[in-house]
Amino acid sequence: MNAFTFSAAFIAFFSVVGPPKVLLAFAGLAQVHPARQLRNIALVSSGAAVLVGLVTGITAPWLLDLFHISTPALQLAGGVIFFVYAVGLVLGLHLGSDGPHQDAPDLASGVRELLMPYVVSPLAMTAVLIEAAARDSFTWRSTVVGAYVAVIALDAVCVLLLARVLRRTHHATIELLGRLLGLLLAAVGVDLVLDGLYDLGVTGLDLRH
Numbered sequence: 516m517n518a519f520t521f522s523a524a525f526i527a528f529f530s531v532v533g534p535p536k537v538l539l540a541f542a543g544l545a546q547v548h549p550a551r552q553l554r555n556i557a558l559v560s561s562g563a564a565v566l567v568g569l570v571t572g573i574t575a576p577w578l579l580d581l582f583h584i585s586t587p588a589l590q591l592a593g594g595v596i597f598f599v600y601a602v603g604l605v606l607g608l609h610l611g612s613d614g615p616h617q618d619a620p621d622l623a624s625g626v627r628e629l630l631m632p633y634v635v636s637p638l639a640m641t642a643v644l645i646e647a648a649a650r651d652s653f654t655w656r657s658t659v660v661g662a663y664v665a666v667i668a669l670d671a672v673c674v675l676l677l678a679r680v681l682r683r684t685h686h687a688t689i690e691l692l693g694r695l696l697g698l699l700l701a702a703v704g705v706d707l708v709l710d711g712l713y714d715l716g717v718t719g720l721d722l723r724h
Contacts (some may be wrong), residue, residue, distance in 0.1 A: 520655070524646060524662035531703075532639040533666055534562075534673040538681070539692055540632045541674050545681035547620050553678050556625035561671040563626065564634045565664050572660035575647035575696055586645055590711030593641030598704030600631055606699025607690065633670075638703065639663070 543551050571578070578587070602608075626634070647659045674681070713720040 516663055521561050521662055525665055526660050527642060527646065528639065528663050529669075530664040531642050532636050532670070533631070534535065534670055536636075536696075536700075537629075537633050537670050538677065539624065539696055540629055542681040543693070544625050545684070547679065548625055550678050550682060552620075552622060552625065553682070555622055556629070557671050557674040557678075560626050560629045560634050561667050561675075564667050564689050565653060567635055568639070569660055570661040571640055572647040572656055572663060573653075574641045575644045575656065576651065579644065579648055586648070587711040587714040588715065589641055589644055590707050592708030593637045594704045594709075594711060596637040596704075597707065598701055600637070601697045601699075601701035601704055605694050605701065606697075607694065634661075634704065638700075638707065661683060 541553070541557065544556060548556065578584075579586075586722075643659065643663055647656045649655070710722055
């Protein structure tokens, strides 16, 4: 792998699905899941995220061709979904979940809570598809997938190391940080939509670049 391109891809994925983005989601789970179960959730969800990223990255050109999806359309869709999710964080709504945590939460419920922000993050999957399809080369797609897997591995390590700290974090602190993160992620979603509109040739957006 070319060191520069791997580093660039790693930084890109770190910004959209790195520890700063996912630790808060795990902190919420740590309030109701035992430490051992939280570790299992981290391992299972990370494994699922790696599998999804691997399949998506390697097959990116064929997926986009199969569904006749353009890069701008992908950016618009990913941005809108991520914006809606971020608004849910700001308003304290748990989109994509079955409601409040159960009295006896299990592994499946924990992994399900992480589907949107982690396992199949719209922003991360959009980034994987766009980056992997940027060059018609298996080597490049392997580089993109490798960078994504490295970030997911870093996420898992951080969760495993900080599981006890996350469990002791006060619920009010998690709520506060969650709403702040939601505001920032909403801006990221809007920016992705604007990127899609810019690529479509909408005038007046060139000043952003």
